[in-house]
Amino acid sequence: MTWFVNIFKVWYNELRDIIRDEGIMIFIILVPLAYPLLYAFIYTTETQHNLPVCVVDQCNSTRSREFIRKVDSTPEVRIAGNAMNMAEAQELLRKREVSGIIEIPRSFDRDLAHGKQVVVGVFSDLTSMLYYKVMLLGVTNVAQDMNRDIKIRNYIRPTSRREEKVARMPIDFEHVQLYNPQGGFSAFLIPPVLMLILQQTLFLGIGMSMGRTRERNRGLVIPPHSDYKHVVSVVLGKALLYFCLYIVLAVYMCVVVTHWFGLPQLMHWDVFFGFMVPYLLACIFLGFCFSTFIFRREDCILLFVFMSVPLLFLTGVSWPGAAIPEVWQWVATIFPSTFGCNAYIRAGSMGATLGDIHHEVMAMWYQAGFYFLLACLIYTWEIRRAVGRTVLG
Amino acid sequence: MLDILKRIINISERELRAFLSRPIFFVCLVVAPILFLTLFTSMMNSGLPTKLPAAVVDEDNTHVSRAVVRILGSMQETDIVQRYSDFTSARKAMQRGEIYAIFRIPRGTTHAALTSRQPKISFYTNDSYYVAASLLMKDMRKLSELAGLAITRETLRAKGVNERAIMPILQPIVIESHPLGNPYLNYSVVLSNLLVPGILMLLILLSTSYAMGIEWKRGRQKDLLNVAGGNVIVAVWGKLLPQTLLYTLLMWFVQAIFYMYLDFPCVCGMERMMLWGFLSVIASQGLGLFFYELFVGEMRMAMSACSLWGVLSFSLAGFSFPISAMELPLQWMANLFPLHHYFLLYEAQALNGYPALYEWPSIAALIGFSILPVLLLPRLKDGFINKEYAP
Incomplete structure (x- = not known):
């Protein structure tokens, strides 16, 4: 029974240590509380609206002005300037006053009247891929709409409202953006970022506390203390501390923050705990394994912080998972975030049930089990070393 | 003058020995950037995801x-x-x-x-x-x-x-799209080209304050100041110069892979991008040193500040989600990240081939970051003499 009691003793000792350490507190309390808000704020506008573009209207007719007016009235694009020629427009582009150019040829009106095709040029700045997408979408919508007008006015000549409607679009279509009601960046990037913040701050917190213990005990991971004799109680006691704290932080992120910023939240509590418990356990035990490489408390900042960006890409959220080479998909299975991010997106944003995310949940349980055993092995070795050292010392 | 030079070289040698004796430096500064260079370029190998x-x-x-x-x-x-x-x-x-x-x-x-x-x-x-x-x-x-x-x-x-x-x-009106500078819509050109230098810049930020802090941690800051002849500038120069060299070489290596091996567009010419790469390296070093000066002696606080700042730079540089779409305070804040300026220079120069003059604010900003630590130099000097390592 002593080992069971020792779990709580270790838990209490670690808790006391961490509370006094403001460096660790920053990473395991302040960052998980503040960063979700900051990121949500960054992406709160969801997408680019009213992208400033410049028009080179060489035709200057009623019809070309109609085209420009319609483009200006789209939510995507705003006409921010007129230029006499392309050179002048490019100058505006260089000065970053506009992000794109629409070029209407001199023959625009005449060709349309003669029943010829006209080509409108859309030059888009690639500062962001989003600029290109937004501008092309806005201008294409206007062009298609005008095309339909021209078609029925000049050629089809319907005789009734009903016939006109059908002639405009013989086959209607609709695009439904599922699971992302705003169709923007927030509901797409925030969920994986939240999960990554959980994982990375856990790594940092655990690593720092390990570095601190090592610095205090001349390189030993195990404090010379009678509570730290049994390996399972050491590992579980430490894990319990982080788990208790992080389950609260996970609720804060996945429930409170998402609610404040109006992000989709479709999961029930059983699903939430169903994937969050193995996720946190896997992160904690992997953190224990990684922390054996940490000898000074500052080392872990150097080692863990920059990993966040590649890990985000390896989750297959920001870059489609189907397009990631197989080698990297294997590398990605080391990290709980790969499965955690996808499980959370599917459960939280897409309303998947536990059955739907079974694969991810099981993967995280396997990770948790494997890293738990690995952590136990490492700690057994460390305890032996500590005992040897104390006997000799 | 010769004396100062000798001292700088002395400290640099001391620094290089320390560098070689610690695997963590090697892992973070050489292995990691090259690993991520392979990761991102191979992941986005096809340019645009298809099928x-x-x-x-x-x-x-x-x-x-x-x-x-x-x-x-x-x-x-x-x-x-x-x-x-x-x-x-x-x-x-x-x-x-x-x-x-x-x-x-x-x-x-x-x-x-x-x-x-x-x-x-x-x-x-x-x-x-x-x-x-x-x-x-x-x-x-x-x-x-x-x-x-x-x-x-x-x-x-x-x-x-x-x-x-x-x-x-x-289809009376046909829309013909011309994506400027990146006609194949190659995502790698936009993302790898900035993610890898971005990670490198984050590592520079962190390791600069790490390298400074480690002196205090080992209690050797006074020794360092002695070798420098009591001159803080000499101490800092001697310490950071070998790193500047290493990072610049790494940055150039990354750029060479992009523009020469992978043939990413580089209208302005390779040497121009190398110059901006160098400016970004010293800007990141300047910012890292500045953070250390703010918390002099408290290495971990300085590094925490660096990491919190550095991680944000990926979102606020503006290459994934555009700055112009963000709220106004964030648009101002974006100017405080060296990566944002590197991005603007890259976009205007390498992608579009505009004259560098159009981006003078970014050039000025990068130079500004690199001389930022001068502001707090007295504080650093005071720290050398009076501050001890605080965990």
């Missing part, structure tokens, strides 16, 4: 609808991995993460289209995977538009319109 998994729900199942499905399958972004007979099972496959989009042709579509009753086809994209959804949306939208136009074409043919006259009727 993304999608499903079709063809409830109509006529030869016309099957032809439409075949065309969809042949399009660039779409790979039809599954056909479902009802929508619910397709939606469940989407929730399991097997597909990114569903194209649905309801029962009776062909019949309604042929009898002028305007059927409606729909496509559903999973926008919680935004990039994949956007790419598939492009294909499916184009196909839906074309399906309607095919009907009109048949109507016009029936009316006896000349084949050559049909296209101008179907």
